[in-house]
Amino acid sequence: MRKRATHSFGLALAAAMSLGALTAPAMAQDDAVNLGLLVGFTGDMGPWAPALNNAAIVAVEEINAAGGILGKTVNLISEDNASTVEGAVRGATKLVSVNGVSAIIGPESDPIVALRGFASDNQVPVISTSGGTEALDDAGGTGTFIYRTNASDSFLGVVHAKMLLDEMDQKEIVLVVENLEGTQSAAGTFRDAYERFGGTITKEVTLAPGQTSYLSELRDVSSAEPNMVFLAVGQTTGVSFVKQAYQRGYDWTYWTTSDLQSPDFVNAAGVEIVQGIMNPVSSQVEGAESWERFSAAYEERFGEKPEPGFYQAETYDAFIAVALAMEAAGDTSGAMVDKNLVAVSGPEGTKVSSFADGVAALRDGKEIDYEGASGSLDFDEHGNVTIPSTRLLQVSETGEWETVKIVDSSAFPAN
Amino acid sequence: MEGLILFAVSMLTLGAVYGMLCLALNLESGLGPLWDLGIVSFFGIGAYTYVLLTAPPAADHQSYIFGFGLPMWIGVVASMVAGGVAAWLIGLPTLKLKREYFLIVTLAFAEVIRQVYANEEWLTNGVAGIYGLQQPLRSTVPAMQYSYVLLALALLGLAFAWAVTRSIGASPFGRACKALRENEALAITAGIDPRGVSMRVYMVAGALAGLAGVFGVWYTTLIIPGQFEADLTFFVWAALIIGGIGNQRGALIGAFVFILLHDALRFIQVSGEWAVTLTSLRTALVGLALILILRFRPEGLFGERPVTFAQRTPQEAERA
Numbered sequence: 001m002r003k004r005a006t007h008s009f010g011l012a013l014a015a016a017m018s019l020g021a022l023t024a025p026a027m028a029q030d031d032a033v034n035l036g037l038l039v040g041f042t043g044d045m046g047p048w049a050p051a052l053n054n055a056a057i058v059a060v061e062e063i064n065a066a067g068g069i070l071g072k073t074v075n076l077i078s079e080d081n082a083s084t085v086e087g088a089v090r091g092a093t094k095l096v097s098v099n100g101v102s103a104i105i106g107p108e109s110d111p112i113v114a115l116r117g118f119a120s121d122n123q124v125p126v127i128s129t130s131g132g133t134e135a136l137d138d139a140g141g142t143g144t145f146i147y148r149t150n151a152s153d154s155f156l157g158v159v160h161a162k163m164l165l166d167e168m169d170q171k172e173i174v175l176v177v178e179n180l181e182g183t184q185s186a187a188g189t190f191r192d193a194y195e196r197f198g199g200t201i202t203k204e205v206t207l208a209p210g211q212t213s214y215l216s217e218l219r220d221v222s223s224a225e226p227n228m229v230f231l232a233v234g235q236t237t238g239v240s241f242v243k244q245a246y247q248r249g250y251d252w253t254y255w256t257t258s259d260l261q262s263p264d265f266v267n268a269a270g271v272e273i274v275q276g277i278m279n280p281v282s283s284q285v286e287g288a289e290s291w292e293r294f295s296a297a298y299e300e301r302f303g304e305k306p307e308p309g310f311y312q313a314e315t316y317d318a319f320i321a322v323a324l325a326m327e328a329a330g331d332t333s334g335a336m337v338d339k340n341l342v343a344v345s346g347p348e349g350t351k352v353s354s355f356a357d358g359v360a361a362l363r364d365g366k367e368i369d370y371e372g373a374s375g376s377l378d379f380d381e382h383g384n385v386t387i388p389s390t391r392l393l394q395v396s397e398t399g400e401w402e403t404v405k406i407v408d409s410s411a412f413p414a415n
Numbered sequence: 416m417e418g419l420i421l422f423a424v425s426m427l428t429l430g431a432v433y434g435m436l437c438l439a440l441n442l443e444s445g446l447g448p449l450w451d452l453g454i455v456s457f458f459g460i461g462a463y464t465y466v467l468l469t470a471p472p473a474a475d476h477q478s479y480i481f482g483f484g485l486p487m488w489i490g491v492v493a494s495m496v497a498g499g500v501a502a503w504l505i506g507l508p509t510l511k512l513k514r515e516y517f518l519i520v521t522l523a524f525a526e527v528i529r530q531v532y533a534n535e536e537w538l539t540n541g542v543a544g545i546y547g548l549q550q551p552l553r554s555t556v557p558a559m560q561y562s563y564v565l566l567a568l569a570l571l572g573l574a575f576a577w578a579v580t581r582s583i584g585a586s587p588f589g590r591a592c593k594a595l596r597e598n599e600a601l602a603i604t605a606g607i608d609p610r611g612v613s614m615r616v617y618m619v620a621g622a623l624a625g626l627a628g629v630f631g632v633w634y635t636t637l638i639i640p641g642q643f644e645a646d647l648t649f650f651v652w653a654a655l656i657i658g659g660i661g662n663q664r665g666a667l668i669g670a671f672v673f674i675l676l677h678d679a680l681r682f683i684q685v686s687g688e689w690a691v692t693l694t695s696l697r698t699a700l701v702g703l704a705l706i707l708i709l710r711f712r713p714e715g716l717f718g719e720r721p722v723t724f725a726q727r728t729p730q731e732a733e734r735a
Contacts, residue, residue, distance in 0.1 A: 037687075041694035050691045057687040078690030079681065080697070085635045085642060090425060093562075094681050097421035113546045114635050121558035134476060135546060179533055181542040181639065208530070 032073045033332045035060065035319060036095035038126075039106040043083025047235075047264065048310060052106055052129065053078050055312035058298050059319035066356040069326045077101060085114035096122050102326070102334045105318045109133035109182060112146065119145035124334035125341065127318045130311035132156060134185060140383025145338050147383035149314040149321070149374060151282050153182075156257075157189025158412050159390050160230075161197050163280045164255065167392065167407060173255070174226035175204045176217070176241070178233035186257045187232035202226065207237055214241050215248075222250055231256040239268045246273045254278070258309040261393060261401060271399035278394045281309035282387035283406065284375055290353035294373035308391055308403075317372035321345055324358045324370055344368050345385075347378045386410065424562045426674055428634060431569035433670035435576045435627035436651045437658065441666035442580045443620040445655065445719070447592040448599065449613060450514050452648055453505070453521030454624055456528045459643035460501045461494035461625025463532065463539060466638045468493050470545055479540040487551050491629050498625020499618040506617045510610060525645060532640035544639030548632055569630050573667075576623050581663055583619065592616050653701060657708055659715025668716060676701050 037056045039049040060076040068074055077099045081087040088111030095101045096118075104124060107115060109131035116139060119126040125145045128136065132153035140146035151159075164170040173194070177187035191201060203224035205217050218241075221229060229252045231238060238260045245252065254277040261279040284291035294316055298306045306312040322337055324344040329336035343349075344358070346369025352358040353371045361368045370377055375388045390409040393401045436454060443449040469490040472482040509520045532539045539545075552564050583589045591612050594602040599609055632638055650673065657676075658669020680697050708715060 037690075041691055042698060046695075053687055053691055060687070076687045077684070078687050078694075080690075080694035085637060085639065086429065086631075089635055090429065090678065091681075093425040094422050094678075097418035097425070098682070100418060110544070110637075110639055110641065114637050116547065117636055121561070133543075135543075179542060181544070181641070184542050 032075050033069050033326070034075045034077055034099045034101045035322065036092075036099065036101035036104045037076060037078045037106045037315075038081050038088065038091045038095060038104050038111070039078075040083030040087070040108060040111070041078075041080040043087070045083040045108055047262070048130070049080075051307070051310045051312050052315045054302050055298065055306065055315040056105070056319055058294070058301055059316045059323075061301070062297065063319070063323050063355050066354075066359065069323050069332060070330065072332065074323070081107060081111045083108065083111070085110050087111070088114045089118065092118055092126070096124050102332050103127065103322045103337050105129060105322070106315060107131065109135070109185075112136065112148070113139075116144070116146055122334070123338070125322070125337045127322070129314040129318050132182065132185065134189070136382075137384065138382045141379070141381050142338060142342050142383075144383065145334070147318075147341060147379060149318045149372070149377060149385055150311055151387045152384055153185045154189045155386060155412070156186065156282070157191075157193040159280055159282070159387075159409055160190045160255075160257075161193035161199060162409070162412055163390060163392060163407065164194065164228075164230075165197050165199055167405070168228075168255075170228055170255075171198070172200045172202050172226075173228050173230050174221055174224050175201050175230045176207060176221060176233065177204065178207045178209055178237045180209060180234055183232040183234060183257065183259060186259075187230075190230065190232070207233060207241065209234065209237055211237075212240070214244055217241075218245055218248055218250065221245075221252075222248075226252055228253045228255055230254075231260060234259050235262070235265055235268070238265060242269050242273055242277075261309045262307070263399075263401070266395055266399045266401070271395070271397070274395050275397060275399070276395060278392060278404070279309070279401075280390045280392050280407075282375070282409075283308050283389055283391035284313065284373055288353075288371070288373075290371050290373045293354060307401075308393065313372065313374035317370075317374050317377050320355050320358075320372070321370055321377060323355055324352075324362070324368065327359050327362050328368070342379045342383075345370055345377050345379045347376070386412075421562060424566045426678055427671070428562070428566045428569045428630075430671040430674040431566070431573040432627055432630045432634060433651065433654055433674060434573045434667050435630065436624055436647075437655050437666040437670040438573075438576045438580045438663070439620040439623035439627065440651050440655055441660065441663065442583065442623070443616050445661035445666065446580075446584055446589060446596070447613065447616040447620075448514075448596040448609075449510075449617055449620075450518040451521050451617075451620070452518045452645075452652075453523075453525035454620070454651055455643050455645065455647040456505070456521070456525045457498040457501055457621040457624035458628045458631065458647065459528060459532065461498045461628030462632050462638055462643070463628075464497035464625070465490040465494040465629045465632055466545055466548060467538070470548060473540065477540050477543070477545070478536045479545065480537050482545075487549075491626065494625045494629045495622040496625075498628070499622035501625075502618045502621025503614065506614050510613050510617065522645065522648075525643075525648060529640055529643050532643065539638075539640070542640055544637055544641075546637035548636045548638065550633050550636060565633060568633070572626060572630050576626070577663070577667065579619065579623065583616075584663060588612070588615070653705055656715055657704060659717035659719065661719030662715070662717045665715050665717035665719075672716065673701065676704050 041049045079091040081091045104126045112128040112131050113135050115126045128148035205220045256279045325337045325340035326332045328340045349367035349369040350361045351369050388410050390407045392404045394404045396402045467481040468485045470482045473479045591607045654669040654673035659665025
């Protein structure tokens with residue numbers, strides 16, 4: 001008996017030791033600055049996370065090429081949050097405790113909400129670059145260590161409503177929404193704004209995630225005889241829904257949230273089915289220097305252009321803004337980033353559109369306003385930004401998401 | 416060094432929560448006869464009960480109608496009661512079923528319950544969840560030291576679950592559970608009531624999983640339906656199989672080994688480009704460990720040991 005127990009214990013110990021050997025920790029070095037990217041490489045966000053990681057690589061390489069932050073090399077530590085809240089807590093704890101990062105960039109809606117207390121406890125700014133949740137509408141800002149560089153769902157709701165009413169002259173619509181946090185949130189803010197600005201939602205149909213058949217829901221939609229259907233659904237459900245509608249002979253025009261705006265969606269559903277589907281995405285104004293620079297650098301590094309609506313520019317901007325905040329403070333601690341992030345983002349000061357320009361202006365003793373690749377990146381008192389313009393994308397005959405028009409959205413109401 | 420300790424503390428805390436679930440599952444599925452694929456149901460019901468009783472009333476943008484702001488200890492007790500009552504309710508129609516049929520039905524129940532969290536906004540605030548929840552004893556220590564307090568609390572909870580499951584395992588009731596597991600027909604001839612025993616062990620497991628739910632909430636400070644997907648049930652089963660099903664110690668060690676396996680690759684520092692590949696290997700690593708264990712050590716790291724009640728002969732004692 002005894003012997004077997006010892007054997008078991010030995011096995012467990014051996015397993016633990018071999019893991020221990022793997023775990024040579026990379027501790028923070030004095031001559032380097034560690035910045036963390038915490039996104040869902042696994043789980044629901046898996047398809048999008050690599051793009052954010054690429055954007056982070058572009059930003060960090062650009063900062064290092066310009067001499068680093070205060071002369072120190074920047075290390076990018078990419079960490080997975082498994083698209084869950086537990087994963088976010090674990091990943092953030094690892095980034096801060098083991099790697100000593102000065103800022104955590106990237107957590108999506110649920111993950112960043114779970115990190116609100118963590119951020120201020122540890123004095124480490126946490127910056128979402130793709131989380132639209134309304135829970136962050138008034139939760140962030142200087143002192144809270146919470147920010148985001150993408151627009152809130154409540155603002156995107158206004159954008160959808162304004163685009164449909166003003167640009168498309170679409171006064172009536174049927175709303176189809178999948179019962180997920182992100183899609184419900186997007187649909188809710190759209191509903192509020194659309195009805196407030198005079199639109200009518202003739203019917204609202206909720207889809208349960210992961211069903212194989214949506215025939216009864218399709219009948220429900222068709223009973224309202226829509227000429228346009230607003231789809232606030234995820235990719236898997238979206239593909240099933242539009243395919244089944246097509247098979248039934250329903251010839252609706254679709255308007256969708258950014259959840260469906262990807263080449264994967266077009267490939268999975270088939271070009272003949274989704275051709276003509278439209279989606280407005282936040283965008284930097286056409287020809288903006290910062291966007292062109294980022295886009296070119298990204299293409300050179302990875303052989304493809306960054307996709308509008310993929311939050312790559314938002315992620316890139318967060319890294320550059322954090323680096324500039326450290327330069328402005330002359331200190332690389334998280335507390336100093338929190339103090340200076342709003343100041344370097346503008347709107348007052350000399351406009352700069354790259355890390356190198358920003359550093360040069362700061363060394364000349366000027367105040368700076370970083371103009372990002374995703375927009376003007378002016379944080380408000382709650383750590384939120386607005387988007388300068390909206391790009392209306394439409395699936396073309398060849399299955400590409402093509403820009404149909406660009407609309408100035410800087411004057412849209414904030415929510 | 417302190418950083419590593421803090422991360423270890425965070426991992427241990429989560430390990431303790433998983434440990435509670437593993438002990439609860441081991442009680443019903445290792446010791447007892449119930450193949451439960453719905454352990455996450457009670458974890459979720461405990462968590463939601465705790466939150467609805469202790470959270471403040473809904474803010475403007477939220478829509479849940481409860482939120483009584485009661486003291487935490489009431490929430491803790493209620494979470495266990497709710498877990499037990501839920502097990503009773505689910506047990507009423509399902510405990511007639513054997514093994515694989517019970518397994519399918521509990522899996523279905525878990526999904527139905529998750530759909531309730533997601534759809535009944537008046538009760539749970541729906542898919543948006545409830546966030547910014549308080550942690551116990553938060554104000555007694557500086558913020559940076561709080562993780563130690565949370566770990567201590569989680570270990571206390573784990574010790575409680577250990578004590579309960581261990582005393583049940585050693586009791587006549589525990590032996591009745593084992594007898595049912597081994598041979599139901601024979602157990603009935605020995606005067607054991609299969610329905611009554613199964614129901615009781617199922618309710619105790621439900622109550623313990625409900626308690627674990629409270630610690631889950633303290634760990635994440637929020638509650639959303641996405642936390643209670645079937646994945647969690649499978650994680651707990653995997654941990655239990657790694658550790659050794661039917662063995663109390665195995666259940667406990669399995670939970671920690673599982674968390675360690677899952678997070679070990681976080682420590683390999685690679686360039687940004689490799690990070691994507693490496694993270695996708697993490698779940699694969701757990702799968703590999705599971706395959707290796709099932710191949711070379713099917714009883715788990717700590718297999719179940721037969722309990723003998725007869726006095727050992729001196730020769731036997733010497734050999735052992």
